[in-house]
Amino acid sequence: MTGNRLGPFARILRHVVLMTLAVVIVAPFVWMVLCSFKTQSEILSAEIRIIPHTWAAVENYTAALTRVPMLRFLLNGVIVTLVIFLLQVLVNLPAAYALAKLRFRGRSAFLGLVLLCLLIPVHATAIPTYIMFYKAGLLNTYASLILPFTISVFGIFLMRQFFMTVPDDLIDAARVDGMSEIGIVWRVMLPTAVPALVAFGIFSVVAHWNDYFWPLIVVADQALYTPPLGVAFFRLNDQGTSYGPLMAAATISIAPLVIAFLLAQRRFIEGITLTGMKA
Template identity: 50%
Template sequence: MRRRGLLGALLSHAVLLAGAVLMAAPFLWMLLTSIRPPEEVFGTVFNLIPTRFAGYENYRVALVESNLPRALLNGAIVCLGILAVQLLFAIPSAYALAKLKFRGREWLFGLVLFGLCVPIQVPALPLYLGLAQAGLLDSFFALMAPFFLTVFGMFLFRQFFRSYPDEVLDAARLDGMGEFEIVWRLAAPAALPAIAAFSIFSIVAHWNDLYWPLIVVTSAERSVPSLAILAFRDSETGGNYGALMAAAAITTAPLIIGFFAARRAFLRGITMTGPR
């Protein structure tokens, strides 16, 4: 039995290690390409480690000769703005679906589940036409507005709030606290792990989003990281894939750093919002 347990542990760790290598390989290739000179990217002789370090030139081109720094700032504004409004609406909505008894609550939750099945491509045309008629295209509002309401956030927080003790809520009501006060003074602070998990999902999704910015953004002043890389490849560097990979590494770095900084809260939030 001990040998079987040891063999099972070794096998499971081998599978996890293989998966980790598979997931990390594209990032490693990106970093190695970002320090290669142009002649080695598609050279006839393959060297895992570049024979000549060209990281300074590639990263200088990415940061100085492109719109990438402005796009990074725009991406941070858009992602944080979307996240703030999403939390403002999703937390009280999820609390109501989880803890308040009213007619039609289950039907509303069913609509939330249905909303999870609707991708952004479905309402993209009416949203675009509405923003165009209002003269709001090529603005931060156009980049953020379609994502202010998040059914995924409602679902995630609702799963967390279902496990929140009803006794605490009843005691707060006896002390004279209103429902909104309960939400923001009791429920929301207790939901910090779930908020951390949702924040990572939201920021990663909108930082990497290309479809919607490609539709509503028409100027370099409102470019986000995904658009900056696209324009960088098309108009700035041509075949300079080393500089292109340097730009990709710069835009990926904030997400990786943020995830490692919040990984403990992220894992707690995922485990605490499972099916109930």
């Protein structure tokens, strides 16, 4: 091994470790999908069979879509995650631009505050936030699902790291042309930040699509259930032992995330790589 180059044995070992980890991570999801194709008796059978002996995909997925309003739950998930992401972009980009490119008193303190907020779990502020929404009469509404997450300190930090890689000459040229700071944010920085936005969008959508804790607290109306609550409702709605339809419902709930990631994976990797290039 010379420098940072790995020898043949080390490269093989690295790939074996990575492939093993990939199999361990992916195996539960593959098994979930396979179970959604099987009959109840085959799922409970002591014999482990990868390929279903009797296919029950149509029955399981029909039950998942008809026994509970699963499509409504998916629509709620789309509305909540997309609105949260759009509002986060409206907040994150100007804040990240200010922390990355503007010079003002207390900038380092504000950046330190952002980093400190990264250490605070959402559960720590759940009770005061719940009380605030209760006093405002916003419980059991889309607003209660969306508004607490309109500011993402992780998004501000991620976008700030990306903006640090943008040359100052580009911003100076825009100022010479008479463009305002807000105009620079939306007309100069936004187009350059597409890879970072895609990366952050994946993180944001996955986090809020899979969020079970907060919707369980603030939502009581079934018409506002998000996908995780929908799957839990399916399990509790006398379908808890119908494992085939239950696995089908779980597969339907995660399918949009898998599709979105596959479509955006190149931009996602590019955004993650570029945001770490400059401190």
